[in-house]
Amino acid sequence: MSKPRHVLGISGGKDSAALAIYLNDRYPNINFEYYFCDTGKELDETYQLIERLESYLGKKVLKLENEELKSSNEDPFDYYYKSFRGYLPSPQARWCTAMMKLKPFENFVKKDPAISYVGIRGDEEREGYISREANIQSIFPFRRNIWSNDVLTRFFNPENEKAVADYFKNYYNGKRYDRQLDILAEPIDFNRNNKTATEKALKQKINRSLDIGIPEFNRTVFEFLKTTEYPLATELDFELLDNEDVLIRDDIFRILRESGVGVPEYYNKIEFEVDGEKGEYARSRSGCFFCFFQQKIEWIWLYEQHPELFKKAMQYENEDELFTWVPNESLAELIKPERVKQIKKGHIDRSNRKKSKSSPYLLDILEGTERDGCNTCFL
Incomplete structure (x- = not known):
């Protein structure tokens, strides 16, 4: 290779x-x-x-x-x-x-x-x-x-337990080694019908192993990879x-x-006001300006900040065939004054609820949409 x-x-x-x-x-x-x-x-x-x-x-x-x-x-x-x-x-x-x-x-x-x-x-x-x-x-x-996860699923597969235990010997000793063996021996079911339980057990194993030492764990996984067909298998x-x-x-x-590269302008929040209440909106992601994963408040942002692009997005819709960017609602319906007001007020309410919970992710005010969508497009 x-x-x-x-x-x-x-x-x-x-x-x-x-x-x-x-x-x-x-x-x-x-x-x-x-x-x-x-x-x-x-x-x-x-x-x-x-x-x-x-x-x-x-x-x-x-x-x-x-x-x-x-x-x-x-x-x-x-x-x-x-x-x-x-x-x-x-x-x-x-x-x-x-x-x-x-x-x-x-x-x-x-x-x-x-x-x-x-x-x-x-x-x-x-x-x-x-x-x-x-x-x-x-x-x-x-x-x-x-x-x-595909790598660590193989690493923690019970079929590889003995081999992985030997690799751990190269990087751990004493109580730290014993703790890794205990984690390794904990049962994990890779039955496809128990996917949620498997993912939970795998995550627990990973986190507990990392707690004992990140570089050591990484080097153990790296040694294991040398027995596989993964690209890193050939690296020294x-x-x-x-x-x-x-x-x-x-x-x-x-x-x-x-x-000095700077932050794209569309991440900068812009203030708006509805019935005396103030809110902020911005775009939460890169990708197509008409991305179907964006939330309704982001569509309103596009309508008000880039009206020419919003019009282009409208041209792709076919209401007769129910081909619309937003399920069950066309962009023409979305920008009716009362609907815009409703969306903005809802966004303000959600943002206020997040602030009241002292969320560690207060910067992610757009309903957590940054973590949604297509992983390939928005990394």
């Missing part, structure tokens, strides 16, 4: 941009390849961020597209929108993700072994995109646990094994500001 490539997708959002800066500064010896899957429907701020990032990194961010688009004069979204005969993408039919994100990415990597670096933060509870291709391995540098060492950093949302904004 050849040496793995180190690839990092730039979505145009804050997390992937901060990850590129963080890894570039901390691990200058790794030859990172940066790529961007352009849908043709991004906000201008996305392209501006990528330009500033290229300047900081001293490297181009490669724009990916599928082969069939090269002979077309259309942007990716419009090309596939017509191919799907006007059927809008949705959470249930994410052809936009499949055709404009995953396909060009996997064509870019081909069959080369590759480490894909993913910008999921330490304050997020989600796994992120894991390729089904065996030659692509995901790593999560911002998290306490850098490994993906991996620089991130000793990294104990856990980066959260505040850290992301700090990295972007201190680097």
Whole structure:
């Protein structure tokens, strides 16, 4: 197996941009390849961020597209929108993700072994995109646990218990070693019918093992990987094994500001007022300006801050066929004055409830939408 490539997708959002800066500064010896899957429907701020990032990194961010688009004069979204005969993408039919994100990415990597670096933060509870291709391995540098669940499912499989116990010997001794053996011996059921229980047990094992020592645990997993077909199996060492950093949302904004790359304008909150009550709105994500995962308050933000783009989004809807961006409601209905007022008031109420709970995520005022949606698009 050849040496793995180190690839990092730039979505145009804050997390992937901060990850590129963080890894570039901390691990200058790794030859990172940066790529961007352009849908043709991004906000201008996305392209501006990528330009500033290229300047900081001293490297181009490669724009990916599928082969069939090269002979077309259309942007990716419009090309596939017509191919799907006007059927809008949705959470249930994410052809936009499949055709404009995953396909060009996997064509870019081909069959080369590759480490894909993913910008999921330490304050997020989600796994992120894991390729089904065996030659692509995901790593999560911002998290306490850098490994993906597919790796750790194999690591903690009872069939591998004896081998893993031997690997632990190389990095633990005494009571610390005994504690790892106890964790390893705890029963875990990998029956597909008990998926929730399995995930809970796996998470507990991971966290308890990390409590005993992060670098040691990482090096044990790394030794185990040498018996597998994962891309890291051929490496003599991996620089991130000793990294104990856990980066959260505040850290992301700090990295972007201190680097000079800056934060995309659409994250900046804008104040509005309804019946004497004040609220704030912003965009919670990168990606297409008409992303179906965005919440209704974000649609109102788009309508008021980028009316020309809102009109373009309306043109894709077909109410007769019930093809609308928002389920059971067209954008024309969404922007009726009373409806706008209702959405804004509801958003103020939800924001106030979060503040009253002293949430550690008060910056995420958009109903937690930053953690929803397509993991591939919004990393």
